[in-house]
Ligand SMILES: Cc1ncc(C[n+]2csc(CCOP(=O)(O)OP(=O)(O)O)c2C)c(N)n1
């Protein structure tokens with residue numbers, strides 16, 4: 088099996104789907120001849136031509152708005168928003184149009200499109216190349232929200248997203264675009280949406296993470312193991328709808344939960360997880376559900392590594408939960 | 412280039428490509444002003460070169476330059492009054508500089524250190540100075556444009572003789588914010604000058620992909636005001652046109668859209684590689700139209716400049732850049748707790764709690780790291 092980084096795996100997924108299905112088209116800023124500022128669409132313009140891979144004017148509302156029209160027509164657009172931080176001009180189109188189209192037309196219409204966008208910090212990107220805006224979209228009924236953490240998952244999940252009948256926001260953790268490598272099968276394969284995966288097994292504490300934070304969380308869980316603390320580590324992969332069964336199974340076993348994400352804490356996805364766990368498994372809990380997250384400030388530049396959750400912070404959280 | 416042919420007959424130009432002046436349009440700046448302008452342009456060019464080098468050496472994370480666009484940026488800002496407002500995009504250090512933003516201010520911002528006016532919050536080149544009426548740079552393209560219109564409308568409401576100058580690129584004219592701003596400015600006859608640096612590229616996307624119109628300046632017509640096409644590599648033409656637009660704005664004549672027809676000689680930023688999308692021949696063509704060369708040739712014709720002065724000025728500027736850098740690089744980063752300041756005027760309970768948590772964690776981190 089070839090070894091790929093996440094960018095290569097995403098590029099491969101796009102190519103596989105475009106070869107298989109001529110309704111799949113790719114559009115966005117700098118994604119054509121140039122192949123994208125992160126190289127995710129490299130070679131696609133050359134292989135599939137201008138009709139299926141095209142640069143748009145610099146207008147995110149236009150990109151998503153027209154992609155909706157194309158999806159309504161019967162295409163399978165995969166628009167790229169260059170950075171998640173620049174998705175907001177399209178927020179109206181996503182929240183008021185894309186997410187509600189099926190519902191408001193009584194199921195007559197649907198918009199099966201997949202918005203790919205790099206997100207997250209740790210790349211010296213300051214406010215506007217670092218944000219983790221997933222919660223805004225998880226809060227929007229009608230969307231699916233996916234975050235891969237490995238090249239294998241990135242490819243399999245992206246193919247599933249493109250084939251899904253509903254709109255998917257596909258958040259790509261840019262910090263690990265090239266840093267994480269792994270074996271990726273050739274050709275098509277699917278990683279199902281809405282399924283989490285258990286990355287480490289232990290019976291004392293459940294750690295839940297996704298995206299780039301998953302790798303830091305795994306490092307922390309391995310560190311904890313050395314200290315004699317055994318943790319389950321769940322990689323959520325799909326945030327909406329999230330895999331409640333995997334979470335509850337683990338929580339019923341461990342009774343303790345630490346949730347990790349880099350987005351700000353207040354109304355972050357951790358809040359939803361904690362509330363759901365509280366509602367469904369209160370009597371199994373031995374300690375309050377703990378969140379280790381980014382702070383409730385804009386994403387800073389110089390001090391980003393103090394802002395981002397790191398292994399010592401998560402380890403301290405696990406210990407606090409165990410000692411409750 | 413197609414667009415270049417279409418615009419040639421109506422472009423405003425004072426300096427010919429060999430530095431010869433069209434006396435009927437000469438804004439007649441004093442010798443001192445001319446030299447101030449030249450010095451600022453050369454400094455900007457040299458700072459760009461140095462910062463690209465620093466980024467390659469890993470001493471700074473990122474940089475965006477103005478190389479090739481100095482005339483449009485500096486010439487326009489030089490035409491403003493002290494109380495007027497500059498609403499910059501990310502290439503406008505030079506505009507802030509001629510208003511009093513120092514090299515040291517700029518370097519502190521780039522290093523994001525404890526003396527950065529913006530406290531290390533933003534990526535390099537995202538400057539701000541309320542004292543100098545320079546708004547805060549934001550990376551999202553086009554978002555600053557309505558703010559300029561708002562400043563202008565406010566000045567009009569308060570009957571102040573102030574106007575606003577907003578910079579943005581050709582790519583930005585595709586964003587909704589551009590069109591909304593033009594419309595508001597027209598409707599309210601806002602004393603606002605829109606300066607579009609049409610440098611022909613938005614990263615890898617050529618100007619032709621932003622609009623099917625033959626020029627950007629003609630868009631003003633649909634919003635009910637005047638658009639002007641100016642040779643963006645001619646600092647005197649930019650100066651004269653901006654000055655006129657400001658005079659019109661202050662006397663109640665409303666907004667103007669200036670299209671500065673220019674070229675981005677360098678990569679989009681330190682993260683970019685233009686070889687992947689544009690030919691060297693095009694760049695070479697534009698290098699011949701370098702705004703610095705043209706202006707220098709004009710100054711030489713006026714006997715204000717010669718090679719010895721050029722050499723001396725470059726030495727002086729280089730010295731200034733290096734000594735400022737040396738000092739600025741020693742300044743420590745802002746303290747960790749500063750992350751939580753300025754989110755609100757008064758820090759609420761949850762941020763105080765998170766700040767205390769961070770400080771405790773940093774202590775623990777030290778201990779845990781030691782016990783690894
Ligand atoms: C809303 C938004 N979308 C995308 C980007 C990414 N981006 C940064 S600069 C740029 C091109 C801007 O081109 P232009 O407006 O012509 O300005 P120039 O860089 O040429 O000065 C793009 C696409 C962004 N910063 N903001």
Ligand SMILES: [Mg+2]
Pocket residue numbers: 580581582608609610611612613614
């Ligand atoms: Mg441009």
